[in-house]
Amino acid sequence: MKIIVPLSGGKDSQASLLWAIEKYGVENIESVFCDTKWESKITYNHINYLVDKSEVKFTSLVSSKYDGMVDMAVKKGRFPSSQSRFCTVELKVKPMIDYVLSQTENLIIVQGIRADESSERSKMEEVCRYFKYYFQPYQTNSMIVEKYSNMKTLSLVQKNKLSKAKLRLEQGKEDPKFHTYRKKDVFEWCKKYDDTIQRPFFNATGDEVIYYSLNRGFDINPMYFKGFSRVGCYPCVMCKQSEIDLIIKNDEKRINEIRENEALANSTFFKPDTVPPRYRIKKEGVKKKITPIDSVVKYSKDRHATEDMFEDTDDFQCKSVYNICE
Ligand code: SF4
Known part of the structure; x- marks a missing residue:
């Protein structure tokens, strides 16, 4: 069995890596980074630091179709956007699925996802399957109605989606949607191997994961001290x-x-x-x-324009959105 820890350079995946090393032993772990080639130099340096200090095996994945964010934007003639986030699918999801399918043993994938990151993430589980949405729908008309009916404001696209889902439900149709990328290969692979996901910090707070690393003598990504609440693409379309x-x-x-x-x-x-x-x-x-x-x-x-007048104490303030200062 192999333990895979997807690394982003952020505090959550770092804590998950350290947790996995303690639980399973560093020799059984491979850390995997999906490189969008659009990260901050600080994050690349931090990943190198983390891998060197923990002595974990490291694999960097790049999309087989696009050589990172810029190459993808050139080939598509546009950058992704918050409404059209093809970056995640092309530069992260597909390379990771290709990598998982190239493995020939049972896997445990340890993810640094926390429930309090977003309402979407709060609906995830502490333990589940990597290929879950090939076997059960990630979306149905009932789910669309439940999600959008609870939102105060809806964009035009969301309103249209909601009325279409209601209409289809009146006709007795759920229209379940499944993941389909390399579907046949996924089904074949799942006949032979396990694809368990563990999220050890699912119920933890941001502060708790930071201290998990600090208490073990590991620095966290310096981007947090510069005031960034997240690390990853620099900048992210979101x-x-x-x-x-x-x-x-x-x-x-x-x-x-x-x-x-x-x-x-x-x-x-x-x-x-x-x-x-x-x-x-x-x-x-x-x-x-x-x-x-x-x-x-x-x-x-x-x-x-007027803020500089008030900045003389700036260097003495912790810019982190987390309570990192002692
Ligand atoms: S971090 Fe942002 S820009 Fe990068 S792949 Fe994800 S959504 Fe796209």
């Missing part, structure tokens, strides 16, 4: 305005890289509504105004 502001304020090199990559992909990384309409620009041949990185930078700087 990131908050405050995280964009942090990059703009502290990492001009990254802003320049984003600008260069937008030119390469002939697409903007941010959605038009990241900034108010007056900051969006007209592009020849494009009907809707767009929001390149320079518009995001200008908006951020204008919003914070």
